[in-house]
């Protein structure tokens with residue numbers, strides 16, 4: 001059998017060789033080079049693209065918060081922000097600024113990538129945190145991917161990685177599709193109009209996550225190079241973001257954007273945060289790293305897991321070092337947002353019952369793998385899990401500025417409360433001024449008369465105290481960024 005297949009394969013190969021005048025790979029690469037040459041011409045020519053060293057683009061952006069709205073279903077919340085991106089290729093400088101609000105968060109931030117002088121700025125908090133390991137390619141990649149003129153400049157420089165994928169229709173016009181690889185991330189497919197050679201669409205696939213698609217519109221020519229006036233982003237076919245350009249400057253000095261504003265205080269550098277376990281109270285553990293944390297509560301005969309963010313399997317493994325045997329009987333979810341329901345199939349796989357707000361039951365079932373098999377208990381206002389040694393209350397404190405319904409897990413004896421997305425202590429440095437979601441969280445804790453000594457967040461390795469919460473609430477917002 002094996003021999004027979006091998007023989008057929010060899011015959012097949014020799015037949016194909018005889019019928020094809022030229023090697024398929026060679027044809028493909030040559031076709032890609034032709035498409036790239038046409039695109040380079042359409043974008044002002046090789047000389048102009050090579051000479052474009054710096055670029056500043058200002059934008060206004062609307063984010064469509066599917067999976068991140070206050071309610072699980074449409075219509076989804078729309079959040080607006082304004083910002084800019086600036087790049088200087090010769091000096092490997094990249095600056096991003098964004099100011100806006102969404103999901104109960106107000107923000108006014110900047111990232112400066114400039115070698116040793118790289119910083120994360122938070123204008124609301126009045127702080128500047130050094131970036132220990134700045135990476136120009138990783139930081140500037142998102143800007144390049146939404147700027148066709150820069151994509152063509154990259155494509156020209158990395159033409160040796162390009163392949164022709166085929167022809168495809170976009171809005172009734174025939175396009176030629178070329179894929180190439182940037183320094184970082186999965187390959188990107190570029191759709192060039194066969195007539196105009198303009199880039200109208202791009203795509204990338206993230207295994208396990210899905211399809212990211214950009215559409216580019218409204219070209220205008222600046223300094224001889226066409227720039228898109230706006231773009232739309234789709235995630236797995238759903239509208240996710242709409243951005244329009246409000247200003248474009250080619251080959252201007254961007255060094256003023258790298259200067260540290262004098263009204264900001266330098267705070268501790270952003271350090272790596274590997275997976276770790278800490279015991280908050282006897283039998284109560286906070287396990288996590290790199291921005292996501294779960295709490296585990298030991299009962300007489302079982303364990304309650306709290307939180308559903310990324311990396312729950314690793315966090316369970318870490319817990320097994322201190323609690324090797326007790327089964328996880330419950331997995332408590334805070335809310336329906338897409339980064340807080342990743343634990344559902346993991347808890348189901350552990351044989352645990354998932355506990356969620358009744359308003360989020362459908363989203364939770366849809367993310368369970370096999371939703372019909374999922375053991376799910378819902379909470380209307382409050383659910384109590386109790387045995388001889390401990391009392392655990394799961395309370396819907398909604399509505400908040402972040403979510404219509406939000407479950408917190410409260411241990412009245414220990415004074416511990418676990419929440420997500422409302423009050424996260426910074427890993428280092430001072431407590432920043434409260435955002436809207438923090439304010440509505442504090443109001444709910446007071447209204448429900450919860451006596452908390454330790455606030456635990458799904459997004460911080462550092463628990464907070466009532467004094468920390470008070471500091472956040474009373475701290476004034478520092479001067480806004482001046483731009």
Ligand SMILES: [Zn+2]
Nearest residue numbers: 335337402421
């Ligand atoms: Zn959330």
